Amino acid sequence: MVASGKTPAKPSPRGRPPKRADQPDLRVRILDAAEDLFARHGFYGVTTRQVAREAGVDVALTHYYFGAKRSLFDEVFLRRAEILNQERLESLDAYEAAHAGRMTPEGAITAFVNPMIERSLSGGAGWKSYFSLVAQVNNTPHWGGETMTRFFDPVVQRLIELLRKAMPEATDTDLYWGYQFLTGAMMLVLAETGRIDLLSNGLCRSGDLDAIRTRLAAYCAAGFRQMVAGHSAPSSIN
Amino acid sequence: MVASGKTPAKPSPRGRPPKRADQPDLRVRILDAAEDLFARHGFYGVTTRQVAREAGVDVALTHYYFGAKRSLFDEVFLRRAEILNQERLESLDAYEAAHAGRMTPEGAITAFVNPMIERSLSGGAGWKSYFSLVAQVNNTPHWGGETMTRFFDPVVQRLIELLRKAMPEATDTDLYWGYQFLTGAMMLVLAETGRIDLLSNGLCRSGDLDAIRTRLAAYCAAGFRQMVAGHSAPSSIN
């Protein structure tokens, strides 16, 4: 909710004991614990008591700070969404500013995806949990689609805008479906489910985001192009 | 568990009243209800009482037929997995038999995906629920990756085999990652979360699997090719 600026502003040793509503450690510890557990077991798979135990606080405290269980979940979801959305918007803006007139699908997709890969690689365990959580919500019927839309739509619309400029021949229908494929692929890899490790018998590792970074944008950009080309020259390949 | 051959073998009107362990309606009704609810709310989001109520049977019956809640879930998951796996294997076999020596990524992917699209389009509500359920499991950490592997690996390995023949220059690493992107995209669209409807403001509809049929294979096939080409000639495109 609150900006990330003020880091350790503790130069008033005689003032009131730190009481600002957004600083106390407990809020953060509860959020962290909830994030970790929700990511692992989903909303219904976690009890407020588990959250309290993992956070090392009393059960009643979770209600004191966040009210109902559902509000706690919402705050977990919101916390990093705001950070992520800002980073992605900046990344897309920067890309457009530097490449106006000669944008490519690869470039736009990379600008869109990179902030997430960076956070997953260097953001710590909390970000890993967060992406796992978002990946689950992404594939949840009704409620999931609505939630993803509510939290992430502006950035996605911005990406579509850049893709439209990079591929003026593409129809909007193609752009939306192409994005759907992109986000499905991206969310699955960010979830790091361990599936590919088993499938490939250890050759590929879920956590190897560098392998993804070099592949996903190329893969999806080629997909967009092919979809677009397919309309002008419908291939008869079986 | 049991083959799908014997359909309505009821020509013995004077024998014993139908008592075969695999025929009674109740098992099926419970499975159907459970499938629908698990698909909508996930494993922990559903109670055995809800299942019983939706099936129109007593709570105790769910335990009588399936034992613990978890076994019920497993049977739901298994029931259509067997049908689907067989259909996909047959589809892949048929494609290879008809196009040996001149297989394409498009063709192999289409053969892999088509049975699912057909079932989702014409299989009825149960199949829709089932795909929604699988899509959720697909994005579930640890447990999801392990489950998907356990139930679906043979067909996936078969697909990879065909892709390897269609693109001999591709490395296994590329093939596995390419499949990861494919399955992420495919599962998201089969989940029909309504996301694309909201995102596109009604232009695209989640349930429009024909739109997907004509796009997904082309999209992913182009992705595979580009990934492969990227190695021999690393592009400097930003």
Added chain:
DNA sequence: GTCTATAACTGGATAGAC
């Protein structure tokens, strides 16, 4: 095979003491 009844327990949530 089906249902009644209940055991045994866990869940979210809060009132009120400290």
Added chain:
DNA sequence: GTCTATCCAGTTATAGAC
């Protein structure tokens, strides 16, 4: 702000009547 104690609705699961 924090914890104790508790309410009570709802849970899985089963024993035993029909």
